[in-house]
Amino acid sequence: MGTILELRDVKRYFGIRSGGWVGGGVEKPLKAVDGASFSIASGSSFGVAGESGSGKSTMGKLILRLDRPTGGAIEFEGRDIGKLDAQGDAWYRTRVQAVFQDASGSLDPRMRISAIVAEPLEIHARTGPNRLTKIEIREKVEDMLAQVALPERVMHDFPHELSGGQKQRVAIARAMILEPTMLVLDEPVSALDVSIRAQVLNLLSDFQDRYGLTYLMISHDLATLGHVSSQLAVMYLGRIVEIGDTEEIYERPLHPYTKALFRAMPLPDPDRVKSAPSLRGEIGSALDLPKGCRFCPRCDEAMPVCSAVDPELVDVGAGRQVACHLIGGPQLTKATHQRGSNE
Amino acid sequence: MTQAPLLSVEDLRTYCYTRAGVVKAVDGVRFALERGDSLGLVGESGSGKSMTCNSILRLLPKPAARTVGGRVLWDGRDLLTLSEREMRRVRGREIGMILQDPLISLNPVFTIANQVGEPFRLRGAAKGRSDLREKVLDVLRQVHIPSPEARLSQYPFEFSGGMRQRTVAAIALAGSPGLLIADEPTTSLDVTIQDQFLRLLRELQEKTGMALILVTHDLGIVAETCNKVAVMYAGKIVEFGDVRQVLTSPAHPYTEALLKALPVPGTRQKRLYQISGEPPNLLDPPAGCAFEPRCHRAMQACKKARPPIKRLSDGRQAACLALEAGEVR
Numbered sequence: 001m002g003t004i005l006e007l008r009d010v011k012r013y014f015g016i017r018s019g020g021w022v023g024g025g026v027e028k029p030l031k032a033v034d035g036a037s038f039s040i041a042s043g044s045s046f047g048v049a050g051e052s053g054s055g056k057s058t059m060g061k062l063i064l065r066l067d068r069p070t071g072g073a074i075e076f077e078g079r080d081i082g083k084l085d086a087q088g089d090a091w092y093r094t095r096v097q098a099v100f101q102d103a104s105g106s107l108d109p110r111m112r113i114s115a116i117v118a119e120p121l122e123i124h125a126r127t128g129p130n131r132l133t134k135i136e137i138r139e140k141v142e143d144m145l146a147q148v149a150l151p152e153r154v155m156h157d158f159p160h161e162l163s164g165g166q167k168q169r170v171a172i173a174r175a176m177i178l179e180p181t182m183l184v185l186d187e188p189v190s191a192l193d194v195s196i197r198a199q200v201l202n203l204l205s206d207f208q209d210r211y212g213l214t215y216l217m218i219s220h221d222l223a224t225l226g227h228v229s230s231q232l233a234v235m236y237l238g239r240i241v242e243i244g245d246t247e248e249i250y251e252r253p254l255h256p257y258t259k260a261l262f263r264a265m266p267l268p269d270p271d272r273v274k275s276a277p278s279l280r281g282e283i284g285s286a287l288d289l290p291k292g293c294r295f296c297p298r299c300d301e302a303m304p305v306c307s308a309v310d311p312e313l314v315d316v317g318a319g320r321q322v323a324c325h326l327i328g329g330p331q332l333t334k335a336t337h338q339r340g341s342n343e
Numbered sequence: 344m345t346q347a348p349l350l351s352v353e354d355l356r357t358y359c360y361t362r363a364g365v366v367k368a369v370d371g372v373r374f375a376l377e378r379g380d381s382l383g384l385v386g387e388s389g390s391g392k393s394m395t396c397n398s399i400l401r402l403l404p405k406p407a408a409r410t411v412g413g414r415v416l417w418d419g420r421d422l423l424t425l426s427e428r429e430m431r432r433v434r435g436r437e438i439g440m441i442l443q444d445p446l447i448s449l450n451p452v453f454t455i456a457n458q459v460g461e462p463f464r465l466r467g468a469a470k471g472r473s474d475l476r477e478k479v480l481d482v483l484r485q486v487h488i489p490s491p492e493a494r495l496s497q498y499p500f501e502f503s504g505g506m507r508q509r510t511v512a513a514i515a516l517a518g519s520p521g522l523l524i525a526d527e528p529t530t531s532l533d534v535t536i537q538d539q540f541l542r543l544l545r546e547l548q549e550k551t552g553m554a555l556i557l558v559t560h561d562l563g564i565v566a567e568t569c570n571k572v573a574v575m576y577a578g579k580i581v582e583f584g585d586v587r588q589v590l591t592s593p594a595h596p597y598t599e600a601l602l603k604a605l606p607v608p609g610t611r612q613k614r615l616y617q618i619s620g621e622p623p624n625l626l627d628p629p630a631g632c633a634f635e636p637r638c639h640r641a642m643q644a645c646k647k648a649r650p651p652i653k654r655l656s657d658g659r660q661a662a663c664l665a666l667e668a669g670e671v672r
Contacts, residue, residue, distance in 0.1 A: 051533040163621055164388075193387035193560060195618035195637075198604035202614050220534060227606030227615065264538035266563025268602060270587040279535040282503050 004042040011071035032058040034238035045215040047229030054235040097175035101187035103167035107159040114155040148173045165196035182214040237294040244320030348375040355413035357398045366625045368394040370578035381555035383565030386575035439515030443527040445507035449499040456495035462517035482513040505536035526558040577633035584659025594661040640665045
C-alpha cells in the first residue's frame, strides 16, 4: 500500500487584529494548525482526535482545499495540491470528497435528493471525454442511493422530509458519486442517535471494503475513532501531540493529554472506577499560546522544563511519535511513564 | 413502603396536538425517585425524555403540548394540580433545572452577578447587597468558577462553554433544590470539560443529598453518574432499574441492542451491531410494541398487544412480551 496523502509541516496561521480601532491594532497570529506532518496509506483509515479548538477541522479544510496552508505542503497521490491549476483542481475534487457533521446544513433545502446526489456529476461529468448523458446520470444516482440503502422514493423528496440518518446517507451518496479515492469525514456521526450511528459507520466500512477507499476521520469521540481508524493522531492547540497505531495508542497512551482524554471518555461500564479527575482547566487560546509545551498549564505531570521548551514530536518506536518531555526529549525518559498509568 | 418517595411520576401522559394528528410524546411514564437518587433518562431523539422532564416542571410549549393524564407527586402534592402561582414557587426553589445549551439559559445583557443573584433576590433570601454578594460568591465557588470575585461583573460571552454551564448550575443550585433536572447538560461540552461537569454534579449531590434526573443519550454518562436508569422508546419507559443491572445484563431487547451498537474502544471490530430501521413515526405508531419492527426477538404476539411494564424477579422493570413475568435472562 502506497502513500496517498502526505502532510509536511503544514501550518495555518490566521492574522487576528486586536486592540485599537478599525484598521488599527496589532496583528497577532492565531496558530490554528502549527506544523502537522503525517502520511496516510492508501486504503487505510486515519483518525484525528481532539477537543474543540485543537485545529482538527481546520486541518480537514486544508486537506479538502477549502483553505490554503500558510506554510508546508500537502501532497496527494504525489502531487502538491497547493500548486494545482484549474484542471488539477477539478481532478482533485473528483478524487477527494467530504462528509460533514450536520447533514441538514450541507444539503440545499430547495433541491430534491436526486438533484443533490447528481450535482457533482453535472459539474464534473457533463463535459470532457467521459461525459455522461442525462439518462446515465440518473442511473448512477439510482444505483448510488441503493448502495446507501435509501428507498427509491426519496429521490423526489426534499431534505427536510428525511430523518437525520437518511440525510447523512444522502451526503455520503453525494460524496461517493464521483467515485473518489479518499473521503474526509468531519464528525460524520456525532449528530446521529446511537442506533443510527452504527448503521452509518457500517455503511462507511462497507464502502471502504468495496472500493478500497481511504478515510480521514475527524472526531472528538475516541470510541468511534477507535472503531474506524487504524492510525490515530491526537491534536492539542494546533499541534499533533501523539500519533501512531490506533490499537496501540488505546492500549498504552503515552502523552498525558491522550491519557486524560481516555480517562474522560464515558464508558457504559458501571464497574469502571474513575480515579483522578481527567483534566483541570480548559483548552487555552491559540492566540495566546503558553510558553513551552502547550499542554503544560493543564498537565499533572509537568516538570520545570515543560514551561520553557516546546517539545518536539519524537519517535518512540513501533511507529509512534509523542511530543512530551516525559517521553524522550531533554529530560531522561522516566520508565514509569512508559508503562501507561491510565486505568 | 414506609415512606413516600421524593418524587413519584404515575402514568404520566403528555400529548402534542399537531395539524397532522396527535403525538403521544409521553405515554404512560411511571417511575419513583428517593432522596439522593440519580436517575439517567436515556433514549434517542424523539423518545420523550425531554418532554417527560418538561411535563414534571410544567414547562410544555403551549398550546401544542398538554399533559392529559397521570400524577406527579412531589412532597405530598400533585404538581399537575397546582396553580401557576404555586408552581412558580416549586420551580427553581424545590426543583432546579439545567438545559442543554447554557447560552440560551443565560441572558447576554446581564452580568453574572445579576443572574446568579436573581433567585436570591426573588426569594428575598439576601439581607442587603453585601450579603447577596457573599451568597453569589458562595454558589460560584461551589461550582468551581475560578476567581469568582473577578467574574462577578463579567457577561456570559466572556465565559467559556464549561464555565457557562457551571454558572447555569450555580443558578439552579441557588435555591437549594431537592431535585435537579439536567437535560443533556454536557452535550455542547468537550469530553474533558464534560468529565469535570459530571464530577461536579456528583460532588454536589453527595454534599446536599439532592436527587438528580439526568437526561442523556449517552449510556457511558449514565454508567458514571447515575444509580438508576430508565430507557425510553417512543414515549414509554421500556426498562427501568439499577444501573449495574441494566447495563450489564439488559432485559429489554432495545436496551440490549443499544449497548451492542456502541463501538468498544480499543477493539476494532469489523462491523458494529446494528439496529435496523428507524424509530417509529409517533403520528402513526405500530399497533403492538413500538420496538417490534426493529426487534430481533419479535414474535407474532408483539404485533398485536402493547407489552405492559412488568417487575422482574431482580426488582427491575421491563416492558417486553418475550420476558415471562418474573423471568430475568
